[in-house]
Amino acid sequence: MTAVASRAARPPARRRRDRGVDPIPAWQWVVGVLVAVYLVLPALIVIPMSFDGGLTFQFPPTKPSFIQYVRFFTDPVWLGSLGNSFLVAALASLLATTVGTAAAIGLHQLTGRLARFVRTLLMISIVTPAIVIAVAVYISFLQWHLVGTLLGYVVAHAAIGVPFVLVSVTSALGGFDPRLLRASASLGASPWRTFLRVTAPLIARGIVTGAIFAFVTSFDEVVIALFLRSPLFQTMPVQMYNSVTAEIDPTISASATLVVVSVTLVILIPQLARLRRRRPEEAR
């Protein structure tokens, strides 16, 4: 009613001027909001699911309850797989970050065709379908007796984590002045001391970002993990896979919620910290 009244009161010429030269049509906002809902829907729906006491995957929830969380934190199978995932992801991230950072620093100093080729080779897992890697790794690891072992999981996940470290450390090195290395050396520092006192602090954010992504990649990896699993050792994504295929186990909603919320926090916190740090500069 009020909209009609104000439209009548206002002369049409003025409204047109208010609209600007190049307005955004309303339908574009509608489409944008619908697409945004589509993008975030799966992440959001697991949260209400996890507070339901039902025995199936029914949505919307009918019986509010914390039973899925109680089950998750008391079932040795779920807890064990969570522990395995943390262990594998931590070790794989450590390994990938160490070798990936070294490689990024080395490749930053190297030029030529061979260096470019090696960089592509190290990045290859990012474009190779996970299933192709999983099948090849599975068959070779069978011969090497690495299937179902902690070592097997760690090296496989570390290898696919290397590209993330390489990319983020390389981009951090973009603003790094190589003359600092010689300055440090000329002042008598060993290469290792130079790395710890000069290089590492300057590229710390790239290293941390790479380590986080290597951790999350391993923690969430399911295809290779499905092939490397054994009754004795499996990670949480594999247990989640079992809970929708072999058994209908709604405990998955609790684990899915925990993963979604913790990964979101891990990724958002550095971003927010960066935004806060940047804000004073923008304000001037």
Added chain:
Amino acid sequence: MTTDLLDLPRRSERRRPDANWLLVLPAIVLVTAVLLVPLGQSLVRSVDPPSWTLEHYLSLFTDGVTLKVLGRTAVTAAIVTVCAFLIGYPYAYLMTRVGPRARSLLLVVVLVPFWTSVMARNFAWIVILQRGGPVNSFFEFLGIPGVVPYGNVSGVTIAMTQVLLPFMILPLFSTLGSIDRRLLLAARGLGSSPLAAFWKVFWPLSRGGVVAGMMLVFTLSLGFYVTPALLGSPQESLIAQLLGQRTTQLLDFAGAGALGILVLVTTLLLVAWANRFGGTVSAIGVVATTGSKGRS
């Protein structure tokens, strides 16, 4: 460029870059031992030495199953690509139009599928799409019973499109953002209708981003394993499932090797081809780690 004294010793260092290769070596060893050797072994297995035969490759084309599954995979990938384009283009367009605050919000939303856990995401789609789920109930409420996009290609398409949308939207956003909108206003000023101005001026300039995004989405959708396994039906399996099945159930390692090499080579060729349309592939890594558009 000033000839800084500190710059001078650099040339002598260039002649012996051994120390830097030592830094790269551990990563080369890790990736070679864990990825390249197994991939090489499956290549060797596929030609079955010492008989050195191409029989396993030939049988991919003659066994009647592989070609059918390959075709189905390509069709599914094409549908996903078109859907991602139709949904992603207006969204990327909107991103270039709004203010900085709304734009960073829209960008964060685009990146959400990246960090939604694979299993959480697929579980969520099962819940949403299954019989008796919200989608089914919604269409029943509208008086259209029997809409269950679960256990068939439509469910797989819905779930795959959602997670691949960032790979469409981000290249599009960088292309659309670099188009000068005053060209559109000029076209309008010269008497063109909004639609004609878009079609004749804006769309041709945006085609590079469209091609880049579509190549990326198509290539990535060829390798999906978990989503078709959980949301599709076993009767309509895709190539990744066939590969897994040959390995773990049929223990046909040579056949799996040949199929794996075929998928790998196809993917790498598509990637190399896509790279010529503006280097989008290394952008996957950049996008995934920095959350912004790639620079290379």
